[in-house]
Amino acid sequence: MIDTVTGSGPVPFAVQLKALLDREVHYQPKLSGLRLIEGANDNGLRMTARLREFEVKDLLSLTRFFGFCSETFSLAVSLLDRFLSVMKIQPKHLSCVGLCCFYIAVKSSEEERNVPLANDLIRITQNRFTVSDMMRMEKIVMEKLYWKVKAPTALHFLRLFHSQVQAQLDSDGRKLLSLDRLEAQLKACHCSFVFSKIKPSLLALALLSLEAQEQHDAEHAEKIAEAMKSLQQQLSIRDGDLVCVRELVGKCLVEYATTKFSKPNGQRLRWIISGRTQRQLKPSYYKIAHLPTIPETAC
Template structure:
């Protein structure tokens, strides 16, 4: 197992999250399960895709409505993996046993929303517009794709994201109010200045790299489908049929 393989697996899970339209909670929980399992178990690279998809499936069943949960077989097919449903079920049992059947551990997303809500209550209308939760959640997804944050406490990562975003704004009058609220929260959480500064710098570096054109952004990845020659011919035949349909006149409306 390498850092690079873990990061690629997380990006694949983010692509699946977007493909199915699942929530941020599902993705954050899946990454939490994956990192918790990797911290207690050494696995071979060939098993990582099965472990990752199982963590994702556990998170989906825990966070999404039952009607939106896909079949395991469909999930394997869409993610283009070669293991079977039986393999997945066995791996899921191993993961749950190693995590002592504790699925919903506190995630960075949960802390981020909690901290954001608490700070918003202390700010005026103008200051509230600076820290947007949607932007913060998008930044957290980028951080999840970097291995370095897998070893950092979720609460510390959430706090560092808020501090970084407040620091990046260019409105001294309003950001001063936010800084005071963040400082008060930091003291309540007993977070050391050195730890916060260190993680905030890591967040800044991660987001700077993510913003470059060289970075492979998980949100821009597309699932690539492999189809047989027969299917390709059928699709091509269907295309020509549709292409020659007569134009519908506007007067028909």
């Protein structure tokens, strides 16, 4: 888990925020590596932003298939982006790298009894590499990331910011900003390469800011606006940067809601599972036809 300050009582918001910000800078993908991916030609020989996005969408569907938590998916994306930014891999190796990052995240975030066997993951995703291949790749990923797995993700910041805003609202006001909806929106953003280059803290603030902007409850609008301004000041984020990322988030969410985007390659989703894995899965995860949708209203 993320290192936190321990004590006899609740940890103050400022202390939690500082702990995350101090670690954030050490877990960012290498910007120069991301730019190489962004500028690569889609000729099947080099890693591209489009291939990365396809892989992340597969990991999101796989997360939902097993019913894993949001933290597992966010961590898997963080590991993948960090690795891709420091290693020039061939497209044919991407599925192995992606599944290894996912497996590392699962083992780090989920209960041990819920962690599937590597062989089951390979069978389910219909990949052609072996367990030995996957174990070798996992070792490479861990070595290139200096065995630093537990990165402070945008999800950690989003949850912290959301709780801080909620603490300043009354019971009615707390119903306006749904954390479930915000987390679903964050997953959609993870599927877009552009957000790999943005700091997790800024992405989380932009998501919350956009959601707050779309609330039209006059009674609580001022309180929410004050809370958001306070967060922005504590993060030392400029207005222009926040507006820019917020616009990117809004565009991403519109694109994610389209049918073309939310239904990936059906062939890749006809996963094969063993009897053992089938007995462990919940009935609702047997068939996954599309990526999860974002809730329209607060629960």
